[in-house]
Amino acid sequence: MTSTRHTLTLIATAALLSASTLAQAQLIQPAPQARRAPAEPLAAGLIIKFKDGSRTPVAAKAAVQGFRAMTEARGQRVAFDRESAFGRRVIRLDRRVPARDLVQLARDIQLSDPSIESVQIDHVARASFTPNDGRWDLQWDFVSGTGGINIQKAWDLSQGFGERVAVLDTGVRPHADLVGNLLPGYDLISDSTRAGDGGGRDSDASDPGDNVAAGDCGLFEPAEASSWHGTHVAGTIAAVGNNGMWVSGVAPKAKIVPVRVLGKCGGAESDVADGIVWAVGGSVGNLPKNPNPALILNLSLGGQHSCGSTYQSAIDYARKQGALIVVAAGNDEEDVSNHAPANCKGVMAVAATTRAGARASYSNFGSGVDIAAPGGDKDNLVWSLSNMGTAGPGADALAGMMGTSMAAPHVAGVAALMTASNSLIMPSDTAYLMKATARSFPGSCSGCGTGIVDAEAAVIAARGFRAExxxxxxxxxxxxxxxxxxxxxxxxxxxxxxxxxxxxxxxxxxxxxxxxxxxxxxxxxxxxxxxxxxxxxxxxxxxxxxxxxxxxxxxxxxxxxxxxxxxxxxxxxxxxxxxxxxxxxxxxxxxx
CATH class of the missing domain: 2.60.120.380 (Jelly Rolls)
Structure with a gap:
C-alpha cells in the first residue's frame, strides 16, 4: 500500500528566533519541485490468517516457517515473522518489493493449506500530504471566513479538555508548543531498518526522522529530508493554545497519544492495523496495552489498493469500542474508492479544500468521502509544528504544508471539541453530527462529502446530542x-x-x-x-x-x-x- 514518496517532503519551514511573535520567524524555502508520477505500490510482506480453531498458535507458527521457506524459494528474502492482532501471522521481507510481485505467491500459499482463511499482501502506507513551495498567513484555516472551519466561537463552548486523540503517523517530536499535551505512546514499526531508531517496536514514539538516500524507497526515488509529518498533524490537532507562542491546535486542551507506524519509505499495513488496535486499548501480541486508550484516531496516511480484511478487522474492532477513525482521502486526484484505508467501511474519509472553499486540485474525491476540511494549496499553506532537522531532530520549528493529511486533523480536532462538550456522546457519534452540520461549499467541490466541517455548529449539535x-x-x-x-x-x-x-x-x-x-x-x-x-x-x-x-x-x-x-x-x-x-x-x- 503506497502513495508517492514526495508527499513526505517539507517545503517551507519557519524557525522561530524567540518564543513570542511570528514576525521574528525566518523562512527556509527550497527550490520548487516538479510533481512526479505516483510510484508503484509497494509491499512489506504477507499477512496470513488461519481459520478460527483450525490450528493452535504453536501449529500455526510451525506452518508459517514452511511458508517462509516457500517465500524464499521464490526469491524473496524473509527478515522475520511475527504474531499480529487477531491471531494473524506476518511474514516480513527484508526489503520493500512491488506489490504485484507477491500476488501469485499469496495465491499459492492460500491454496497450499486448507486451514488458511486468507493471505493478504502487507501493503506499504505512506503519509498523505503534498509538497509545496510557498506560505501564507498562519491559521487562516481556523477562522470563520470562506475556507476556514469557524473555530473561534467553538472555543467559547469547548477546547477539548482532556480528550485523547491518537495520531498514527511518523511519531511526534516533543515540540515546546505540544509537549504539554503529549501522552506516552508506542512505536509499532516492526521493521528495525525502516524504523530508523536502532530497533523495532518499543515504547518510544518520538520521531527520529524519516530521511532517505536516493534509491532507498525505489530504484528511481530521490533522496528526501525528514518530513516531521506526525508532529505537523499532532500540532494541528492539539498544539497548546493561548500561551503567547507558536500556534494553537483545533483542540488546544486535548491530549495526543502518538502511535508510530510510518518510518523510512512509509509503513506496513499490518503495523498500521496493529496501531489502530493498540490505540483503542486492544491486545497486540505480547505488547503492553495502551494505558491511555484513545477513541479518536487520526490516520493521515494511505495507499492505492482495496481495503483488505487486515485493515477492516482493526477498524471494526475500534468501532466496537466506540471509536471515530478519521482518514485522509489521499492526494492522487482520483476517486477515493481505490485508496486504503480511506475506502474501508466505518472510517470518516476527509477531502482537502482551499482557502476559497473549493476542492484542492490534488485531493481525492468520490462518494466514499464523508466531509472536507482545509488542506491548503501552494498559495495558502496549512501551518503547524515541525522541526528544523533535515535528517535527525534539530530545533523546534513551524512548517507550511498542504494535503489531505493536513485536512484530516482538523476533523479529528473538532471531534475532540465535541466529545469534551458532552460526556454522553461517543466519538463514533460525532461523524454523523459533523456531516449533518457541515457548511456548504462556497467553491466547487464535487465528491467532497456533505460540506466543510464547521467547528461551532458541530459543537452546538454535540452539546444537545442524546442517544435514545x-x-x-x-x-x-x-x-x-x-x-x-x-x-x-x-x-x-x-x-x-x-x-x-x-x-x-x-x-x-x-x-x-x-x-x-x-x-x-x-x-x-x-x-x-x-x-x-x-x-x-x-x-x-x-x-x-x-x-x-x-x-x-x-x-x-x-x-x-x-x-x-x-x-x-x-x-x-x-x-x-x-x-x-x-x-x-x-x-x-x-x-x-
Whole structure:
C-alpha cells in the first residue's frame, strides 16, 4: 500500500528566533519541485490468517516457517515473522518489493493449506500530504471566513479538555508548543531498518526522522529530508493554545497519544492495523496495552489498493469500542474508492479544500468521502509544528504544508471539541453530527462529502446530542431533554403496525418550540409523525409536512413554564415490518 514518496517532503519551514511573535520567524524555502508520477505500490510482506480453531498458535507458527521457506524459494528474502492482532501471522521481507510481485505467491500459499482463511499482501502506507513551495498567513484555516472551519466561537463552548486523540503517523517530536499535551505512546514499526531508531517496536514514539538516500524507497526515488509529518498533524490537532507562542491546535486542551507506524519509505499495513488496535486499548501480541486508550484516531496516511480484511478487522474492532477513525482521502486526484484505508467501511474519509472553499486540485474525491476540511494549496499553506532537522531532530520549528493529511486533523480536532462538550456522546457519534452540520461549499467541490466541517455548529449539535434511552414509550418513562438545540438518534420498531417513543421537556413562557423528525433508514413502507402533548395528555399540535419533513411549531403563551411531551410515532403499511427504523429528532427552543 503506497502513495508517492514526495508527499513526505517539507517545503517551507519557519524557525522561530524567540518564543513570542511570528514576525521574528525566518523562512527556509527550497527550490520548487516538479510533481512526479505516483510510484508503484509497494509491499512489506504477507499477512496470513488461519481459520478460527483450525490450528493452535504453536501449529500455526510451525506452518508459517514452511511458508517462509516457500517465500524464499521464490526469491524473496524473509527478515522475520511475527504474531499480529487477531491471531494473524506476518511474514516480513527484508526489503520493500512491488506489490504485484507477491500476488501469485499469496495465491499459492492460500491454496497450499486448507486451514488458511486468507493471505493478504502487507501493503506499504505512506503519509498523505503534498509538497509545496510557498506560505501564507498562519491559521487562516481556523477562522470563520470562506475556507476556514469557524473555530473561534467553538472555543467559547469547548477546547477539548482532556480528550485523547491518537495520531498514527511518523511519531511526534516533543515540540515546546505540544509537549504539554503529549501522552506516552508506542512505536509499532516492526521493521528495525525502516524504523530508523536502532530497533523495532518499543515504547518510544518520538520521531527520529524519516530521511532517505536516493534509491532507498525505489530504484528511481530521490533522496528526501525528514518530513516531521506526525508532529505537523499532532500540532494541528492539539498544539497548546493561548500561551503567547507558536500556534494553537483545533483542540488546544486535548491530549495526543502518538502511535508510530510510518518510518523510512512509509509503513506496513499490518503495523498500521496493529496501531489502530493498540490505540483503542486492544491486545497486540505480547505488547503492553495502551494505558491511555484513545477513541479518536487520526490516520493521515494511505495507499492505492482495496481495503483488505487486515485493515477492516482493526477498524471494526475500534468501532466496537466506540471509536471515530478519521482518514485522509489521499492526494492522487482520483476517486477515493481505490485508496486504503480511506475506502474501508466505518472510517470518516476527509477531502482537502482551499482557502476559497473549493476542492484542492490534488485531493481525492468520490462518494466514499464523508466531509472536507482545509488542506491548503501552494498559495495558502496549512501551518503547524515541525522541526528544523533535515535528517535527525534539530530545533523546534513551524512548517507550511498542504494535503489531505493536513485536512484530516482538523476533523479529528473538532471531534475532540465535541466529545469534551458532552460526556454522553461517543466519538463514533460525532461523524454523523459533523456531516449533518457541515457548511456548504462556497467553491466547487464535487465528491467532497456533505460540506466543510464547521467547528461551532458541530459543537452546538454535540452539546444537545442524546442517544435514545429505553424504555421511553409512555409519559411516565419519557426521556427528559434539557439542552437545546437537542438532537436525538433513536429507533422505532417496524415489526409492529405502530410504535411510539416519548420525550419530555420544559418550555418557558414566551418561548417557541420547533421540532422535526427524519427517518434515517430508507423504507417506503414506513413513515414517522410527531405529536405535542401537555402534562394532562392533551394533544396540542400534530406534525405537518414542511420540506417533506414532519414538523411542529408551537408557542407557549400560557404565562408560565409548560411541561411538554413530544411523541414520535412510526407506522408501517405492512402488517409486519423488517427491523428497527432509525430516526433523528431535532428540537429547538426560541423566543418568538
Amino acid at each position: 434511552r429505553e424504555p421511553n414509550d409512555t409519559a411516565a418513562t419519557a426521556q427528559y431533554l434539557n439542552v437545546f438545540p437537542a438532537r436525538v438518534i433513536g429507533t422505532l420498531q417496524a415489526a409492529y403496525p405502530e410504535q411510539v417513543d416519548v420525550y419530555s421537556l420544559n418550555l418557558p413562557a414566551g418561548q417557541g418550540l420547533s421540532t422535526n423528525i427524519v427517518v434515517l433508514a430508507m423504507d417506503f413502507n414506513f413513515s414517522a409523525s410527531l405529536e405535542l402533548l401537555d402534562a394532562t395528555g392533551k394533544v396540542l399540535a400534530k406534525s405537518t409536512l414542511i420540506n417533506n419533513k414532519p414538523e411542529i411549531n408551537y408557542y407557549n403563551k400560557s404565562g408560565k413554564t409548560q411541561a411538554l411531551y413530544v411523541r414520535v410515532k412510526g407506522k408501517t403499511t405492512l402488517m409486519l415490518g423488517s427491523g428497527d427504523k432509525a430516526y433523528e429528532l431535532k428540537l429547538t427552543r426560541n423566543p418568538f
